[in-house]
Amino acid sequence: MKTKLMFFLLVLFLTPLTAQQKKPFSIDDLYRIKNVGSPVLSPTGNLVLFTVGESNLKEGKTNTDIYIMKSDGSGIKNLTSSDKNEYAPFWSTSDDKFYFTQESQIYQYDIDEEEGTKVTDFYTGIENPLLSKDGKFFIFSSEIYPECGADNSCNEKISKSSADGPMQAYIADKLLFRHWTSYKEEKEPALFLYNIEKNEVKKIVESNWFASAYMLGGDVKFDVSPDGSEICFMKNPEKNIEASTNADLFLIDINGTNTPENITAQNKAWDGYPAYSPDGKYIAYKVQRQINYEADRYRIAVYDRGSKTSKILTENFDYTINDISWSDDSKSVYFTADFEGYTPIYNVSINGGTIEQVTSKRSIFGYKILPENEIIYLARSIDKPGEIYKWKLKDYSEKQVTFFNKELLDKVDIRPSEQLWVEGADGKKVHLFLVKPHNFDASKKYPVIINVHGGPQSQWMDSFRGDWQVYPGAGYVVAFPNPHGSTGYGSAYTEAISGDWGGKVYEDLMKVTDALEKLPYVDKENIGAMGWSFGGYMMNWFQAKTKRFKCLASMMGIYDLKSMWGATEELWFVNWDLKGQPWNSDSYDKYSPSNYSENFSTPTLIITGERDYRVPYTQSVQYFTALQTLGIDSRLIIFKNDGHWPNGIKSMPLYYNAHLEWFHKYLGGGEAPYDSRELIKNIAFGE
Numbered sequence: 001m002k003t004k005l006m007f008f009l010l011v012l013f014l015t016p017l018t019a020q021q022k023k024p025f026s027i028d029d030l031y032r033i034k035n036v037g038s039p040v041l042s043p044t045g046n047l048v049l050f051t052v053g054e055s056n057l058k059e060g061k062t063n064t065d066i067y068i069m070k071s072d073g074s075g076i077k078n079l080t081s082s083d084k085n086e087y088a089p090f091w092s093t094s095d096d097k098f099y100f101t102q103e104s105q106i107y108q109y110d111i112d113e114e115e116g117t118k119v120t121d122f123y124t125g126i127e128n129p130l131l132s133k134d135g136k137f138f139i140f141s142s143e144i145y146p147e148c149g150a151d152n153s154c155n156e157k158i159s160k161s162s163a164d165g166p167m168q169a170y171i172a173d174k175l176l177f178r179h180w181t182s183y184k185e186e187k188e189p190a191l192f193l194y195n196i197e198k199n200e201v202k203k204i205v206e207s208n209w210f211a212s213a214y215m216l217g218g219d220v221k222f223d224v225s226p227d228g229s230e231i232c233f234m235k236n237p238e239k240n241i242e243a244s245t246n247a248d249l250f251l252i253d254i255n256g257t258n259t260p261e262n263i264t265a266q267n268k269a270w271d272g273y274p275a276y277s278p279d280g281k282y283i284a285y286k287v288q289r290q291i292n293y294e295a296d297r298y299r300i301a302v303y304d305r306g307s308k309t310s311k312i313l314t315e316n317f318d319y320t321i322n323d324i325s326w327s328d329d330s331k332s333v334y335f336t337a338d339f340e341g342y343t344p345i346y347n348v349s350i351n352g353g354t355i356e357q358v359t360s361k362r363s364i365f366g367y368k369i370l371p372e373n374e375i376i377y378l379a380r381s382i383d384k385p386g387e388i389y390k391w392k393l394k395d396y397s398e399k400q401v402t403f404f405n406k407e408l409l410d411k412v413d414i415r416p417s418e419q420l421w422v423e424g425a426d427g428k429k430v431h432l433f434l435v436k437p438h439n440f441d442a443s444k445k446y447p448v449i450i451n452v453h454g455g456p457q458s459q460w461m462d463s464f465r466g467d468w469q470v471y472p473g474a475g476y477v478v479a480f481p482n483p484h485g486s487t488g489y490g491s492a493y494t495e496a497i498s499g500d501w502g503g504k505v506y507e508d509l510m511k512v513t514d515a516l517e518k519l520p521y522v523d524k525e526n527i528g529a530m531g532w533s534f535g536g537y538m539m540n541w542f543q544a545k546t547k548r549f550k551c552l553a554s555m556m557g558i559y560d561l562k563s564m565w566g567a568t569e570e571l572w573f574v575n576w577d578l579k580g581q582p583w584n585s586d587s588y589d590k591y592s593p594s595n596y597s598e599n600f601s602t603p604t605l606i607i608t609g610e611r612d613y614r615v616p617y618t619q620s621v622q623y624f625t626a627l628q629t630l631g632i633d634s635r636l637i638i639f640k641n642d643g644h645w646p647n648g649i650k651s652m653p654l655y656y657n658a659h660l661e662w663f664h665k666y667l668g669g670g671e672a673p674y675d676s677r678e679l680i681k682n683i684a685f686g687e
Helices: 002-014 152-162 406-411 467-473 491-495 504-517 534-545 561-567 571-577 593-599 618-629 652-667 676-682
Strands: 047-056 061-070 086-091 097-102 105-110 115-118 127-131 137-144 188-195 200-206 222-224 230-235 248-253 271-276 282-287 299-304 309-312 321-326 332-337 345-349 363-370 374-381 384-392 397-400 418-423 429-435 446-452 477-482 522-532 551-555 604-609 634-639
Touching (some): 047 086, 061 086, 086 127, 127 222, 137 222, 200 230, 200 248, 222 271, 230 271, 248 271, 271 321, 282 321, 299 321, 321 363, 332 363, 418 504, 429 467, 429 504, 446 504, 446 534, 446 652, 467 652, 504 522, 504 534, 522 534, 522 652, 534 593, 551 652, 561 571, 561 618, 593 618, 604 618, 604 652, 618 634, 634 652, 652 676
Parallel strands (some): 446 477, 604 634
Antiparallel strands (some): 047 061, 086 097, 097 105, 127 137, 137 188, 188 200, 222 230, 230 248, 271 282, 299 309, 321 332, 374 384, 384 397, 418 429, 429 477
């Protein structure tokens, strides 16, 4: 009897919990997730570096360490377990040393001695360090005072004198005087070379595009030739850069003594993110064709350094390109691309020809090509946070090699998704993901939250995200569609939203809502909607055009299009998407929610950031003022230290909690885990 009992307990212990046995996902669980970074391959291909970030919700802090493992996934070890953040590792010329960034300076780590040593002490900090192939120097970008150049003491002296007190005024003589979350002051972005042996820094060239604020994405905006003689970098050659998306690629010798040579001057649209081929004969880069259209699809081009000519490899590939990298033999280029809610890896020969999809439909966020026809990459899915995987090209199979979130997945119900296609505007199919709530019972009816993405030229993906789990964990069905304007469904589908903000995309979303209402488990009397950026605009447009939603949540949303044009910084966006300026385009009146206040009636949560210069927070204040004056229940939350994207650990907990409070109030449900007003006081918040 005792033996049978022990056997039963052993089986019970080893049997994974079902979704019903696991606990529902909560805000606290979101901050228990370990955030795994992209793999960085050693020179021999035998070792892999990657980062792992962990959060402390109560203290409002995150910590990132660097891990190492063999390329087969064995021997995982934390190399930098300190209370400081170590990130952006890159290898030296051998497998025994690598570099990393800590507190904006470069450190070298000796694997044999298990010790890190500080290498640089550049006062204004170091961004995007890139090591030369021979390991003798690396180049990096930094924002310095122009009169100081690479003079450390000069930069320190001016910076400290500027820091004596807060700036009482800003003086601007031209536009783009502020960007994202900061005002442009006296500093200028520049590219530098650090000689490792001599411990010397010298300035190479200046370019606004070196500043991390100027563009989204993690791609490096410069590269060094394999022989170490030349640098290719990005620069906008236009005078009025606030209204131009143009960027060109320039070549300059490593000593910075020659006049930079513009190799893409013939294209007045965007060219950027250069990558030299391993043999040094070519430079691959991303290119756009439409002038001043920032969402034009990215293509891959290759510049032949011998003939000084360029050709586009992916003109007939109708999806926007993301990360690019060379094959070891310099004969082809690998890349990821947006495709129907995924970002799989593709390959194209530099001679052109067929584009081959080399992985399955996966949401991939960083990859390296291994020997023996293997790829190692970071991937996420709706029901699984990021982990590192290996892909075998020969047998088209995948193997997971890290399991940092296994313990959480074993205990918490992280919900999978389903996919639907609904007929939308112009007979086009609209793709949407659907996540059902914890302990889903098909015989019951559930409230629904529709989440509209921003961009608007972007895509919801099969990728882990807090919204996809926090609300299902609290009892809601969550739907996130990719209407007209989304990437991943062909360029014509993406382009259809420009000049038509309240047209086809709105029709798509109404038809998606119609389809959701027909699902047997949906409570059609309790449907709410939420959105961020353009998604926030669409919530405000819903307010103006329909009464079918019980409540709305508008984050960083646009309310009045005319005042938006006058207050945003990147004028190329509104000029293109609204087809001109307020005095020569009827879009500003036709599609401005502020012009339809007589139709307003839906209770709305509004969230914004005081340092949001993309969609200024005054847009939200205007909207809140209108709702309050009309007697419509509404709540306004302003993150005083945040811009378009609130701080993930200090501000986003309030974001999720405030949504739960609002949805519970109007769609039914239990209590939010925190009181939002108390949350502000008790969690290290917004500092």
